[in-house]
Amino acid sequence: MIRVLIVEDEIIIARFIELQLLNNFDCETRVAISPKEAREAMPDMQPHLLLCDINLCDEITGIALVAELKNSYSFETIFITSYQNKNIIEQASATNPANYIIKPVDEAQLFAGIQLVMTKIGLQQPATKEKASQAIEQLNNTEFMILREIRNQKTTKEIAKALHLSPYTIKNHRHNICRKLDLEEGNNALLKWVMQNQHLLK
Incomplete structure (x- = not known):
C-alpha cells in the first residue's frame, strides 16, 4: 500500500486532502501540521509520497523541509500551494518534485494532480522491492x-x-x-x- 504524508499547517485543508486521497486511492495517510511533526513521522512511516504546502508558517518553508528530508529518505513530492511566483516555483523545482498544484484545489484538480504520481509509485514498488531483496542476498x-x-x-x-x-x-x-x-x-x-x-x- 502506498504511504502518503500530508504536510499542511491548515488542518481543514489537510483533512480535505486526506479525505480525497482515501476516497480515490488505495493508500495509507498521515497528517503533519508542522515541519517538526513531519520529521517525527518520517522514520516510522517511510512515506512514498509527500504532499507538502510551501508556506508552513514556520522557521523553514516546505521547499527547505523537502530538501532536508531528501538527505535521509527517498520519496516523491507534490507541492500544494497558493504561491504562483516564478522564483518560488523555480526554488521548488530544485527539489525535483513530481508535481505542483496551485490552491485553492477542488476534488477534480487534486485527483488529476496526484493520479499520475500514484501510478508511477505503484509501478515502481514491486520491482524496487524485488531488486532490493536480491541485492541484499x-x-x-x-x-x-x-x-x-x-x-x-x-x-x-x-x-x-x-x-x-x-x-x-x-x-x-x-x-x-x-x-x-x-x-x-x-x-x-x-x-x-x-x-x-x-x-x-x-
Whole structure:
C-alpha cells in the first residue's frame, strides 16, 4: 500500500486532502501540521509520497523541509500551494518534485494532480522491492551488520567501535556494499537505501 504524508499547517485543508486521497486511492495517510511533526513521522512511516504546502508558517518553508528530508529518505513530492511566483516555483523545482498544484484545489484538480504520481509509485514498488531483496542476498554477515548500524544512525567511527574493527575497514566495507547494491557513494545514498529497505534488515 502506498504511504502518503500530508504536510499542511491548515488542518481543514489537510483533512480535505486526506479525505480525497482515501476516497480515490488505495493508500495509507498521515497528517503533519508542522515541519517538526513531519520529521517525527518520517522514520516510522517511510512515506512514498509527500504532499507538502510551501508556506508552513514556520522557521523553514516546505521547499527547505523537502530538501532536508531528501538527505535521509527517498520519496516523491507534490507541492500544494497558493504561491504562483516564478522564483518560488523555480526554488521548488530544485527539489525535483513530481508535481505542483496551485490552491485553492477542488476534488477534480487534486485527483488529476496526484493520479499520475500514484501510478508511477505503484509501478515502481514491486520491482524496487524485488531488486532490493536480491541485492541484499549478496552481502556477507559483516556487511549486513554494518547496514543495521547505519539504520540506527551510527557514524563510521561508532560502527567500527561496535564491531571491533577499524574505521578504515568499515569504509572499505561501505564501499563494497555500495558496489553490490549498485549505489553511488555520495549524497547519503547508502543511508537512503537503508531507510527505504529497513524491513529487510530484521
